[in-house]
Amino acid sequence: MTVDNTEDGRIPLVVLDMAGTTVADGGLVEQAFAAAAERLGVTPGSAEHAEQLAYVRATMGESKISVFRHLFGDEERARRANTAFEEAYGELVDAGRIAPVPGARQAIEALQEAGRTVVLTTGFARVTQDAILDALGWRDLVALTLCPADAGGRGRPYPDLVLAALLRTGAADSVRQVAVAGDTSYDMLSGRRAGASVVAGVLTGAHDEAALRGAGATHVLGSVAELPALLDGRGRPGGIPRPERPS
Structure with missing residues (x-):
């Protein structure tokens, strides 16, 4: 260039x-999201899960708590999802996946x-x-x-x-x-x-x-x-x- x-x-x-x-x-964001969504009762492979995953992909780069506020509505559920996401992502990082x-x-x-x-x-x-x-x-x-x-x-x-x-x-x-x-x-x-x-x-x-x-x-x-x-x-x-x- x-x-x-x-x-x-x-x-x-x-x-x-x-x-x-x-x-x-290597796609850890999507894996960690799946873990967080499942903890909040979203069934893997369901239409709801697919719709939410599409939103996560579209908003890559945004603050994760903001993404979960959009997906789960109220602040308490959003924070639960964010905590689950951070825990899952941290475990994947600790496993040498980055x-x-x-x-x-x-x-x-x-x-x-x-x-x-x-x-x-x-x-x-x-x-x-x-x-x-x-x-x-x-x-x-x-x-x-x-x-x-x-x-x-x-x-x-x-x-x-x-x-x-x-x-x-x-x-x-x-x-x-x-x-x-x-x-x-x-x-x-x-x-x-x-x-x-x-x-x-x-x-x-x-x-x-x-x-x-x-x-x-x-x-x-x-x-x-x-x-x-x-x-x-x-x-x-x-x-x-x-x-x-x-x-």
């Missing part, structure tokens, strides 16, 4: 999604070596995010990790996680100096609503190129491994790439 740069800006802050973007979990997306750690390190601050974000609760970080040995990999509770409780598609990364790191002077990367349309919406100049979709996770572009992706990459080269932009480190022109 070829991109151009403007001369008037840098991108010192990069906000990366986890599951599907930097972390390959791994880094190929090249993800190297990309993060390359971004940091170029002087950029990297923040990892998720729609999971903090306990699950920490379990993933521990399983990968990533606790000390980046300057900051954020979950919805760290941003006032609102996850994607709201801009709060990206804005919290900017405010808590102080790494950039403007939202235009932020790059966001994720694998879902909700990641793209969050980045665009925050005002990031680069909102890059990656094809290693839940949503395809059409969905990512439809949600406002400025660039679509094969994986996060391509992000350092994109941000280097024709050999001028730090420059802000212009959005891709339609082919």
